[in-house]
Amino acid sequence: MSLELNKKQKNHSLAMALLKGRTLIVLALLVVFFSFASPNFLTANTMLLLAKHVALYGILAIGMTYVIITGGIDLSVGAVVGLGGMIAGGLIQNGLTLQFAGVTLYFSVPLVVLITILVGAAIGLLNGTIITKFGVAPFIATLGTMYIARGFAMLHSNGATYSNILGNAALGNTGFDFFGSRIFGIPVGAIILAVIAVLSSLLLMKTTFGWHIFAIGGNGKAAKLSGVKVDKVTILVYIFSGVCAAIVGIITASQLEASHPASGETWEMNAIAAAVLGGTSMMGGIGTIGGTIVGAFVIGVISDGMVMCGVSEFWQMIIKGLVIILAVIIDQFQRNMEAKMALQARNESKDETPEGN
Amino acid sequence: MATETQAVERIHTDIPSVLHCEKMDKIYPGTKALDQVSFDVYKGKVNVLIGENGAGKSTLMKIIAGIEQPSGGTMTMGGEEVHFPDVSAARAHGIGIIHQELSLFPNLNVYQNIFMAREITRHKVGLDNAAHIRRTKAIMEKLEHPIDPLTIVGDLRVGQQQMIEIARNLIQDDLKILIMDEPTSSLSEQEVQVLFKIMRELTAEGISIVYISHRLEEIMQIGDFVTILRDGKFVASAAVEDIELSWIVRKMVGTKKSYPQRKEAVDWTTRKVVMRAEDICLPKKGGGWLLNHVSFELKQGEILGIYGLMGAGRTELFECIMGLHPEHTGRIILDGKPIEIHNVTEQIERGFAMVPEDRQREGLVQTMDIGKNISLSSLKRYAKGIFLNKRAEDAAVDGEIKDIHIKVADKRLPILSLSGGNQQKVVIGKGILTQPKILLLDEPSRGIDIGAKTEVFEIMNHYADAGLSLIVISSELEEIEAIADRIIVLSNGIKTAEFTKADVTQDKLVLASYKGHTTQKAS
Numbered sequence: 001m002s003l004e005l006n007k008k009q010k011n012h013s014l015a016m017a018l019l020k021g022r023t024l025i026v027l028a029l030l031v032v033f034f035s036f037a038s039p040n041f042l043t044a045n046t047m048l049l050l051a052k053h054v055a056l057y058g059i060l061a062i063g064m065t066y067v068i069i070t071g072g073i074d075l076s077v078g079a080v081v082g083l084g085g086m087i088a089g090g091l092i093q094n095g096l097t098l099q100f101a102g103v104t105l106y107f108s109v110p111l112v113v114l115i116t117i118l119v120g121a122a123i124g125l126l127n128g129t130i131i132t133k134f135g136v137a138p139f140i141a142t143l144g145t146m147y148i149a150r151g152f153a154m155l156h157s158n159g160a161t162y163s164n165i166l167g168n169a170a171l172g173n174t175g176f177d178f179f180g181s182r183i184f185g186i187p188v189g190a191i192i193l194a195v196i197a198v199l200s201s202l203l204l205m206k207t208t209f210g211w212h213i214f215a216i217g218g219n220g221k222a223a224k225l226s227g228v229k230v231d232k233v234t235i236l237v238y239i240f241s242g243v244c245a246a247i248v249g250i251i252t253a254s255q256l257e258a259s260h261p262a263s264g265e266t267w268e269m270n271a272i273a274a275a276v277l278g279g280t281s282m283m284g285g286i287g288t289i290g291g292t293i294v295g296a297f298v299i300g301v302i303s304d305g306m307v308m309c310g311v312s313e314f315w316q317m318i319i320k321g322l323v324i325i326l327a328v329i330i331d332q333f334q335r336n337m338e339a340k341m342a343l344q345a346r347n348e349s350k351d352e353t354p355e356g357n
Numbered sequence: 358m359a360t361e362t363q364a365v366e367r368i369h370t371d372i373p374s375v376l377h378c379e380k381m382d383k384i385y386p387g388t389k390a391l392d393q394v395s396f397d398v399y400k401g402k403v404n405v406l407i408g409e410n411g412a413g414k415s416t417l418m419k420i421i422a423g424i425e426q427p428s429g430g431t432m433t434m435g436g437e438e439v440h441f442p443d444v445s446a447a448r449a450h451g452i453g454i455i456h457q458e459l460s461l462f463p464n465l466n467v468y469q470n471i472f473m474a475r476e477i478t479r480h481k482v483g484l485d486n487a488a489h490i491r492r493t494k495a496i497m498e499k500l501e502h503p504i505d506p507l508t509i510v511g512d513l514r515v516g517q518q519q520m521i522e523i524a525r526n527l528i529q530d531d532l533k534i535l536i537m538d539e540p541t542s543s544l545s546e547q548e549v550q551v552l553f554k555i556m557r558e559l560t561a562e563g564i565s566i567v568y569i570s571h572r573l574e575e576i577m578q579i580g581d582f583v584t585i586l587r588d589g590k591f592v593a594s595a596a597v598e599d600i601e602l603s604w605i606v607r608k609m610v611g612t613k614k615s616y617p618q619r620k621e622a623v624d625w626t627t628r629k630v631v632m633r634a635e636d637i638c639l640p641k642k643g644g645g646w647l648l649n650h651v652s653f654e655l656k657q658g659e660i661l662g663i664y665g666l667m668g669a670g671r672t673e674l675f676e677c678i679m680g681l682h683p684e685h686t687g688r689i690i691l692d693g694k695p696i697e698i699h700n701v702t703e704q705i706e707r708g709f710a711m712v713p714e715d716r717q718r719e720g721l722v723q724t725m726d727i728g729k730n731i732s733l734s735s736l737k738r739y740a741k742g743i744f745l746n747k748r749a750e751d752a753a754v755d756g757e758i759k760d761i762h763i764k765v766a767d768k769r770l771p772i773l774s775l776s777g778g779n780q781q782k783v784v785i786g787k788g789i790l791t792q793p794k795i796l797l798l799d800e801p802s803r804g805i806d807i808g809a810k811t812e813v814f815e816i817m818n819h820y821a822d823a824g825l826s827l828i829v830i831s832s833e834l835e836e837i838e839a840i841a842d843r844i845i846v847l848s849n850g851i852k853t854a855e856f857t858k859a860d861v862t863q864d865k866l867v868l869a870s871y872k873g874h875t876t877q878k879a880s
Binding site for chain 2: 145202206208209214215221223224225226228229284286335338339
C-alpha cells in the first residue's frame with residue numbers, strides 16, 4: 001500500500017518537474033522547430049538579433065513581474081517607453097530651453113539618461129501613490145497614467161519624430177547611439193537586460209525587500225500585520241517598473257536612432273505575456289525573474305521565427321494569443337496539482353500522528 | 358413532534374412541529390460543527406437557539422435555510438423528508454432567513470433589495486416597478502418604518518437596514534419559518550421593541566420563528582422554547598416559562614475539560630507592570646463605540662485573558678494596540694512611558710507581536726513556504742547589508758520549529774501542507790521570532806484539535822514563565838479559565854469585569870459578558 005503510494009508520488013514529482021520546466025521545454029521545442037523550418041534561424045546573427053529584440057520587452061517584463069507579484073499590474077510601461085525616448089531624444093536634439101533666462105542647455109548623454117530614468121521613476125511614484133494612498137485599483141490607476149504619459153510624449157514634439165539624436169560634438173552630447181550598438185558583437189540592450197535580470201533576481205530572492213514583495217502579493221493583510229510596510233514597498237515596486245520602462249525607452253530610441261512618440265505602444269501587453277508565460281501568477285505572490293526571461297524569449301522566438309518563415313503578422317498575433325492562453329491553462333493545472341499534493345501530504349502526516357484527530 | 362427520550366431535558370409539548378431536524382451532522386475539515394443535533398421548530402412559536410460562540414447555532418440555521426448542506430441527518434416537514442440544496446429550495450418550502458451580518462445590496466434602493474431574485478414582472482419580462490414600490494410601501498408601513506422605497510440602502514442607518522432585511526422575508530407569501538440570526542445586535546432599544554411586536558404579530562399569524570440571540574434577557578422576554586447547544590452538540594431544551602436565566606447559563610457552560618493550568622501561587626503585586634492601557638476608545642461607524650473607555654494593565658510574565666462575545670470589541674482592542682486603528686483615543690503606557698501609536702511596523706519594533714484571529718486571511722501568506730512564513734516578521738534581523746543572511750535565517754527558523762515543536766518534514770514545503778494546529782504554531786512562531794515583550798493572541802485555539810490546543814497552551818505557559826507577557830482572547834470558557842492569570846471581560850465595548858484566577862468562575866464570566874448590553878439599555 002505504501003509502496004503504491006510512493007510510486008504515485010514519484011509519478012507526481014516527475015510530472016511536477018516537467019510542469020515547472022514547461023516554458024523552457026516550449027522554448028527548446030520552438031527553437032528546434034524553427035531551425036528546421038528556416039535554415040537561417042539557428043545562426044549567430046539571428047540569435048543576436050533575437051537578443052536585441054527580446055531585450056526591449058524583457059526589461060519591461062522584469063519590472064512587470066515585480067508589479068504582478070505584488071498583485072498589481074502596470075499598464076503605463078508602454079507609454080513610458082514612448083515618453084522616455086522623447087525626453088532623451090528631445091534633450092539631445094533641442095536641448096532644454098529656459099525661456100526666462102533665454103538660454104538653451106544641452107546635457108551630456110549620461111545626464112540625459114539620468115533625467116530620463118528620473119522621469120520614469122516619477123511616473124512610477126505617481127502610479128504607486130495613486131494605488132496605495134488613494135486606493136485606486138492598479139488597473140485603473142496605470143490606465144490613467146498610460147494616457148497621460150502617452151499624451152506628454154505626443155505633446156513633446158507635437159507628434160513629430162526626433163530624428164537627429166546622435167548629438168553634436170560641439171555641444172558635447174554625442175554618444176547616444178551607444179545603447180543601440182554592440183560590444184564584442186553583443187547588442188548593448190541584451191547586456192543591459194542581462195545585468196538588470198541578474199540584479200533584480202538577486203533583489204527579489206535574496207533581500208528583505210524581495211520577500212516583502214512576495215508577502216504583499218500572497219496575503220496583503222497578513223503582510224501588514226507582520227510589520228511589512230505595504231505602501232512603501234508597493235510604491236517602490238511601481239517606481240522600479242517605471243525605471244525599467246524609461247531604460248527601454250532609451251534603448252529603443254538609440255537602436256532606431258530616432259525618437260518616435262508612438263513607440264512602445266501595446267508593449268505592456270508583451271511584458272505581461274512574458275511574465276505570465278514565465279509562471280508569474282496574476283493573483284500575486286508567485287513569480288521568478290528567470291521564468292520571465294524565458295517567457296520573453298518564447299515570445300521573441302515566436303515573433304522572429306515566424307517572420308523568417310514568412311508567416312504574416314496577423315497570423316503571428318493569433319498564434320501568440322493561443323500560446324498565452326495555453327500557458328495560463330497549464331499554469332492553473334499546475335496550481336491545482338500542487339494544492340492537491342499539499343493536502344495529500346497533510347493527510348498523510350495526520351495518519352502518522354494519531355493524536356492529531 | 359419531539360419523540361426522543363434519551364436526552365435528560367427535552368421539551369414536552371403538544372404543539373405541532375413544522376420542521377424537525379433529526380440527528381444533524383456537519384463536518385468541516387478538522388472540526389465537527391454539528392454532532393447529532395436534533396431540533397424542532399414549533400408552529401407559531403419563537404424557538405430560541407442559544408450557545409457560546411462556535412456552539413453550532415449558525416451552522417444549524419444555515420443548513421435549515423439551504424445555505425450549507427448537512428453531512429448527515431434528516432429534515433422533515435409535515436412528515437415528509439426535505440432536502441435544501443440551495444437557498445431557493447428552502448425558500449420554496451417557506452423558509453426565510455435574516456442573517457447575522459446584513460446581506461443587503463448597499464448600492465441598490467430599498468425596493469430593489471426587497472424584491473431581489475423574487476421580482477414581480479409583466480409578461481415574464483419587464484419589471485413591474487410600480488408594484489414593487491406599492492408593496493414595499495405597504496410592508497414598510499406594517500414594520501412602522503415608512504422609508505421611501507427609492508432610498509439607496511447604503512445611506513440607511515444599520516437599524517433601518519435590519520428592517521429592510523426583515524421586510525425582504527415578509528414579502529414572501531407562504532412564509533412558514535423565519536430564521537433570525539442575532540437580529541437585535543445592531544438595533545436600538547426602541548427598534549428592538551418594534552421588532553418584538555412584529556415577531557408577536559407573525560407568530561399570531563402562525564409563522565414560526567427561529568431566534569438566535571446573545572442577549573439573555575431578550576430570550577426570557579420573547580422566547581417560547583429554548584434549545585441549548587454546546588460544542589456542536591445538543592445539551593438541553595425547555596419551555597421558557599419553566600426555566601430561569603441561571604438554568605440557561607448553567608447549561609451553556611457545561612462541565613470542565615482539562616487544559617494545562619497556570620500556577621496560582623504567584624505574588625503578582627511584586628511584578629512590574631509592562632503595559633498599561635488607559636481609556637482606550639474606538640468609535641463605531643454610524644455612532645456608538647466599538648471600545649468604550651477600556652483600561653487595564655499587564656504585568657511581566659503574566660497571561661491576561663480577555664473574554665467576551667463576538668463583537669464585544671476584543672479584536673478591536675488588539676488592533677488598537679498593534680497600530681491598525683491610529684484613530685483610537687486613550688493612552689498606552691509601555692514600560693512607564695506613554696507611546697504614540699502610528700503603524701504596525703513601529704509597534705513590532707517596540708516589542709509587540711500579534712497572532713491574528715483568522716489564520717488564513719490574516720496570519721499566513723499561502724504562497725510562501727513554511728520557513729518564510731515563520732521568518733516574515735523578523736527578516737530585517739537576518740539582513741547583512743541589503744542581502745539576507747540565509748544561514749542566520751535558517752538557524753532562527755530551525756530553532757523556532759524545534760522550540761515550539763512544529764511538526765514539519767521540510768521547512769521548504771508549502772504552508773498549506775501543514776495541519777491547522779501546526780499552521781497556528783507557525784503563526785505563533787512568527788510572532789515569537791520578533792522577540793516581543795508582549796504577545797497578543799486572538800483566539801489561538803480556534804479551528805484546531807484538542808491535542809494541538811493543549812500544545813499551544815503549553816507554549817504560552819512556557820514563554821510566560823520565561824518572562825514574556827501575553828494577552829489572549831478566547832471565547833471558550835474552560836480555556837480562558839485554565840490559561841489566564843487574570844481575566845477581563847468585554848461586553849459591547851465596555852470592560853464589565855475583572856477576575857483573578859483565584860476568584861473566577863464560568864458563571865461570572867458569562868454574566869459579565871452580557872452586562873454591557875444591559876448598561877446600554879439603562880442609559
